[in-house]
Structures are given as C-alpha cells and as structure tokens.
Amino acid sequence: MAPEPPLLSMSGITKSFPGVRALDGVDLDVQAGEVHCLLGQNGAGKSTLIKVLAGAHQPDTGAIRWRGEEVTLRSPIAAMRLGIATIYQELDLVEHLSVAENVHLGHEPTTAGFVVRGKAARASTGALLKRLGHPEIEPGRLVGELSAAQQQIVSMARALSHDVRLIVMDEPSAALDPDEVDNLFRIVGDLTAAGVAVVYISHRLEEIRRIGDRVTVLKDGRAVARGLPAKSTPTSEVVSLMTGRNVAYVFPDRPVSPPAAEPVLSVRRLTREGEFAPLDLDVRPGEIVGLAGLVGSGRSEILETVFGARKPTAGQVLVGGRPLRPGSVRAAVRAGLGLAPEERKAQALLMLESVTRNVSVSTMSRFARAGWIDRGAELGAARAATRELSLRPDNPDVPVRTLSGGNQQKAVLARWLLRGCRVLLLDEPTRGVDVGARAELYAVIRRLADEGLAVLLVSSEVPEVLGLADRVLVLREGRVVHEAPARELDEHRVLDLVMEGSPAS
C-alpha cells in the first residue's frame, strides 16, 4: 500500500473578492496528530484560508482532499460533519444561553427528535469541560457571565462535542494570560496525542516554537514556505519569508526637514484599562505619526479614545495645548479632530445618502441660517472639498454606496477637510481599498500633512506605516515598545518588535 495520505490536503486554492485576490493558489497539507502553524502578516490570506476550510467561503478554484478523497465544503455544517471544527478569534457564542446550550447548539441531545434532554446535555458538557481542565465552569451558567478566557474554553468544548479530527484555532492565546496559555497548550497536546490535527494561527513566534510541529508561511495570498520545521527554523528566516511584498507601493516623498512647530495634538498618560497602557505621544502640524502593531495591540482603541468615542480610564488629550473633555466626540470635533474609522461603512458613512450629504454632515450648520440649509452653498463646498481630493466620479450627487472603497475613504477625508480640522486620525486608511488606488490615497494624505495637518495613522500593514509616516511608534499588546523615525526602521525590525517584544538578530 501507498503511504498514508495526509489528513487534509488543500491545493491551488484561489479566492477573489471584489478588488482583492485574497488567495492566489495556496497549498496546505496537514497530517493527523500534528500542530500545523499558519504564519503571515495581516492581509496575507490566513483568515480567508481558514474560512474556506471551515466551509464559510467557497474557493474559486482548487481542490480539497480529506483523507485522500476529494471533497467540497459547501457549508460550515458540511465541514463539521467531516470532523473539521473552527474556533474563531471573535468568539461566536450566544451570551444569553447557558454553557451547555452553547456547546450543543445545533445538535442538542433530544428525546423523540425535539424534546431537549437538558440533563444529558449538561452532563456531557461537564465531562468535556473537565477534560479541558476547567471543571469549575458550571454547564448551567450563562455564557455572558463568563470571562473571555472561560468563553474560549466553552468554544473549544463546543468544537470537541463533535467527532472532531481537525481543529482550527485562530489566535487562541490572544485573550489569555500565561497560566491559561499553559492550559491551552496542554489541551493541544492531549488532542494531538489522540490523533487530532490542529491548525494553529498565532503571531507569537515563541508559542509556535513551543507547540508547533510544522509551519506554513503565507504572503500575499500564496504559501511562500510549506512545512518548515517549527522548532528549528531561525526567526530571521521566518520573518524574511513574511516580509518583502510583491506589490510595490509608491509612497510620496517626505519633507526634507521634519516639522519643528509646537505639537498640535498631545496625548498624556492616556489609558484604558485592559486595552492599552499609559500612552504619551505628540503630533506636530505637517507631521504623520504612525502606530504599528498587530490586531489586538490596541491601535484602534487608542485612536477612538483620543477622539473621545471611548472614555479613557486615565490621562489627557490636548489639542493646541488645551485639554479636551474626555469621552466627548463633540468636544474633539469642535477642537479640530477628525476620525476616519476602521469600519468605514459601519462607523463613518451614511450609505443611503449622497456624497454631498456625507461630506457636509459635520459642517451643515455652517450652511444653515436658523436651521434652514442653503443647499447651493452646501453643494459648492462639498464639490470643492471632493475636487481637492480628486474624488471620482466628480459628481457629489451620486449615492456614496456606489463609490469604490478608495473614493469612499476620500469622502470621509473630505468631510473633515471641509470642517477645517487640524488633526486627522486615520484608522486603517486603506482597508478595502484596492492596490491601484492606494498610492493615490497615500499622496492625498501626505499632501494634507504638507498643508499643515497633523496626522496620526494606524495600520496593521507595516510597510504602509513605514512608507507613509515620519515617525513610528511600535505597539505590542497595548504598550509602546519602540519609537523611532520611520527612516531608521525597516519591516523586518518592526515585525521582530511586534512579535517578540525585543529586537532579535
């Protein structure tokens, strides 16, 4: 007989979304009983790949073989039936149901097909939790009352309540403290000893060294290295594989001399417990300051707290030397702050409305006398602001939802430009913007800075921060671990800092 085929073998998987090729021919082999780690920067395609594996996305092309036989994973249920369970980073539990009800959701033990046997469900849940080393979690408790770490255990119990042969874990350690991480690793060890395969996604190289068997590295939707030995591959090799983009970004030139004016935005000891440690930073007019860090490093939370959308537990935000009322968006806007949030459609745009109304929403009282809007003046001002940013199409009457991602972002920027803001806070400014349009957006941001705006930029794409910002603060788990002019940093070093916390090499 031929040698045992791998438990799972994905080959040539491609998947495109409008404007983005998320997976570009990925291969992945997973053996029974191994911990197979997936590494890659944000946007490399990890999430898409595991969603294909979970049956949540259908690949455009490519084949999936399960124990040697070709299969199609039409739906999450189909994947579960084969024995593939996925624990997502955002836990998908129902808070108002009990632990046992969550664990058995969709496959409750029943009498006569529909009467739920609650006692049996609680008993088997209790057994699972015990096996996971958490007998203290009561199967009858509501999930909403549990800590994040406990919820993760429940999520895992749910995965194990099926006859599972492969578990995908997406950054399972992100929400855990060190003791809990040890317990997690013990569980992973038990599972693999029982022949279950684990696909493990983490940004922490030290974890991968501890429990991983093999590593597959993704970059730009391709597997650039497959099946590297997890314990012996040098860090520098892994990092090199992850960096170095195929897509060449064109970044605008920086001003020759750094701006010397007094800072317009100063953040002093700003803190939100559980999200980020006391933070100090200054941004001068004409300067772009970048915050680099991974998902979960507290970047978006910092920007939203500076903007007043979240209330800080301590610390101050000063604009032009005057402290802002904490936790007040209106105070921030009045003082001249503008935010282009990460979730453009959910947090910034009025999708049913025209470009004009989206641009003028923060300024409309300026065009109004006693509440009565002078629509001619409004349209003229909106047109001027969108033209300055070369928003396409050049017609502010079109609905904003018909615009491309890049132009929607320009509509958000035009809103703050029209408002005459002094400080622009950009959260993932090129999220959902296709590659061609990015360079233009970068040029726009730089031009705004050259015209005297202070820009605080947050991005999970390290090359973007390094290419666009003048000064970079590297964040790791809510803490600034390094600060330097962007010129003095490279992608390799920043990735070392965010993954290891201390410069390697």
Add this chain to the structure above:
Amino acid sequence: MTQHASPPRDGTGKAAPVDGPPAWRGVIARADVRTLSLLGVLAVLVIIGGITKPDEFLDTRNLQLVLTQASVIGVVTVGMTFVIISGGIDLSVGAIVALASVWATTVATQEYGFFGILFTAIVVGVGCGLVNGVLIAYGAMVPFIATLAMLASARGLALQITDGRTQIVTVDGILDLGERDSYVLGVPPLVLVFAAVTVIGWLVLNRTTFGRRTVAVGGNAEAARLAGIDVRRQRLYLYLLSGLCCGIAAFLLIVLSGSGQNTNGNLYELDAIAAAIIGGTLLSGGRGTIVGSVLGVLIFTTITNIFALNNLQSDVQQIAKGAIIVAAVLVQRRTASTT
C-alpha cells in the same frame, strides 16, 4: 467642461440618455417611482369609488369628509414618520391623542375658552413626548418599551380624568370651526391644518439641519455620533415633535367631534405606522418621505370610506388593509432591488 471621446454627448454637454425622451423621464425620475405608484393606487381607488357609488362617493360633502377624517391621523403620521426615519418608533401616539383630548376638554379647561383648549392639548402632547424622549435618549430605553409604557399610562390617565364619560365641548369658537360656514373655499379648516403640517414637515425634513440629522441618526447612528452629531439630543427632539403632532391631532379631534373621550385615538399608532410603511419609510430607519406617508394616510382613509359607502363591515376593511400593507412592501422591495 472637459471633452471626452465617449460616451456620446448631446448639445447640452450632458451625457445623452440611452433610451426614451429626456423630458418626461426627468419628471418621473424627480417624482420617484414610489410616489407615482402610490398616486396610481389612490387614483384606482377613486375610480372604484366613483364606479360603485357614483353619486355618493364623488359628492363634495363626502370628499370633504374623507379629507377631514384623514387630517387627524395624518398629522399624527407626519410626526411618526420623523420618528421612524430616525430608527425609532412611537407606540403611544393614540394614547397621547386620547389624554390630550380629554385633558383639554375638562370643565376646568373649557373655562379658559378656545385658546385654553388649544394650549392644553399641545402642552399635554409635548409633555408626553418629553417623557418618551428623556426615557429613550437619556435613559437608554428601547423606544418600543418606553412608548409602550406611555401608551398604557396615558390611556389609564385619560380614563381616570373622564371616568369613562364623554366630555361635551360647549365653547362656541371650537364648535364653529367644525361648521360649514368656516370652510375656506370649500376646504374645512381641519384639512388646512393638515396641509400646513404636511408642508412644514416636508420642509423640515428636506431643507433643514434638523431633518438631515434625523436621517443621519436613523441611517447610521454610530456614524452620526462620530461625525459630531448630538445623537441623544436629536432623539429627544424627535419624540417631542411626535408629541406635538399628537397634541395638534387631539385638538383637531375635539373640533371634529365636539367632545373629548378617553377612547379617542384608538389604534392610531398602528394606522400611522402602516401609513408610513406603505409610503416607503424604512422601519429600520434612514429613509422615508412625508409625501409618501400622507399618500398612505389618504389611501387608507379612502378605502375605509368606499367600504362604508358600500355597506361592507369593518372586518372586511381590516383584511383589506392588511393585504395592502403586504402588497405595498413586496412591491417596494422589488423596485428597491431593481434600482
């Protein structure tokens, strides 16, 4: 204007339409398909009424009656439309109309005459709206719950005030308004008030910062907040506005019936919501028109009138109303997906 090789252009420099003469197409585009289809439904109803009861339905007095009946619920619907566009709901409108109408017609209030009644009706309406608004905007209560509580309490209070009795109005100025002598060019004053509320409502929604904020809050409350809009204050104002409309409607009802009753305004909340929905207002907020809501009111009132003239019982009317709501929403979903 810069020149491009394509698309083909006509003399005005604008892109030539692909098909159809531009003149009438432009008119249709501006009036929007939904409004036209509602007008079409109304026209069909008028034709049905004219055919089934030619003498009675098209009689001037009957048409005056239809419009008068539409006025009371119509004013309530204008306020309701604003609330729904903002993503909220006001279940208490009928109860507020009842409370305002009985409070304004107590013996004590009637001593203050015409303006005493008018003033009381409006103050009671706005007062109830204030309670709703504070609970929803600053007490973070779900609009459905807060206004449901107001529905129960306001009706209870109305019953307590009247003890179940009808309070007859003896103030001449009020009674005169309902008489034919006070019609302006054949239009009852109540209808004029309705028309004025409609026009003002349209202007406020489409031409003022208040209207813009309403739409923004309903379309995306988080985006509105991050754009610097005071979302809570706007929500408060909206329930005040709905209460104001209820107060005006209560006054109209007093004029119309010459009395105040605790059973007034029964199920107005459902009629107003239904009219707004068939008029194209999204229950999830962010979109809606005053014209559509008013046409919705007129359609429902006309149906009721035609059924009554043809001696059909109210149970049949209710079934027909239900069918129309379903049909209107289905048609709207189809037009929405094709545009």
